[in-house]
Amino acid sequence: MIRSGSRSVDGASRRRRAALAIGALLVAGCSAFRSAPLDVPPGHRIVMGEIALSGFPTTHLILDFAREDGAFEDSINIDAMRSSFVITMPPGHYLIRNLRINEQGRTGPETTNFWISVAFDVDAPAVYLGTLRIERVSFLRQLRLTVDDEYETAIPAMRERHPELPPEITRSLMRPT
Numbered sequence: 001m002i003r004s005g006s007r008s009v010d011g012a013s014r015r016r017r018a019a020l021a022i023g024a025l026l027v028a029g030c031s032a033f034r035s036a037p038l039d040v041p042p043g044h045r046i047v048m049g050e051i052a053l054s055g056f057p058t059t060h061l062i063l064d065f066a067r068e069d070g071a072f073e074d075s076i077n078i079d080a081m082r083s084s085f086v087i088t089m090p091p092g093h094y095l096i097r098n099l100r101i102n103e104q105g106r107t108g109p110e111t112t113n114f115w116i117s118v119a120f121d122v123d124a125p126a127v128y129l130g131t132l133r134i135e136r137v138s139f140l141r142q143l144r145l146t147v148d149d150e151y152e153t154a155i156p157a158m159r160e161r162h163p164e165l166p167p168e169i170t171r172s173l174m175r176p177t
Contacts, residue, residue: 043091045091046088046127047088047089047122050083053135054135055135055138058101067092071090084157091122091123118132123172127170129172130151147174
């Protein structure tokens with residue numbers, strides 16, 4: 001009997017250690033998914049939104065955009081059917097003109113371009129652009145573009161990953177042109 005009591009104490013101790021180890025892994029895992037703190041260069045603004053895709057053979061895409069005056073160009077890498085982004089850029093009027101798809105994977109030489117036309121403005125310290133839905137029409141090189149205002153659900157999710165976001169985030173929704 002003493003022996004079985006000893007085993008139950010050892011078993012309880014093992015369960016306690018296992019629970020602590022699992023807890024430590026969960027804490028480490030949750031912090032691993034949190035993004036690095038935002039580095040906002042002088043004169044830049046925080047810009048956030050989402051891209052939702054449908055009808056594409058791959059999720060490895062690049063969305064190119066530029067300020068209308070050509071003074072700033074950048075791109076957003078898209079790696080899932082729905083990708084949120086939080087980036088910085090200088091204020092101005094911007095145009096998204098190109099969606100690039102690498103049909104052969106990340107290192108393949110052939111790239112497919114889709115010319116699109118979406119405008120947005122960056123004019124406040126932090127702006128939410130909305131969710132740009134890009135749907136590829138089957139067997140055609142046409143795209144259907146829509147913008148949804150999902151501010152109420154998107155901003156809390158982005159704040160979880162970036163707690164340093166400012167308290168006021170202005171809506172400045174993208175506009176297909």
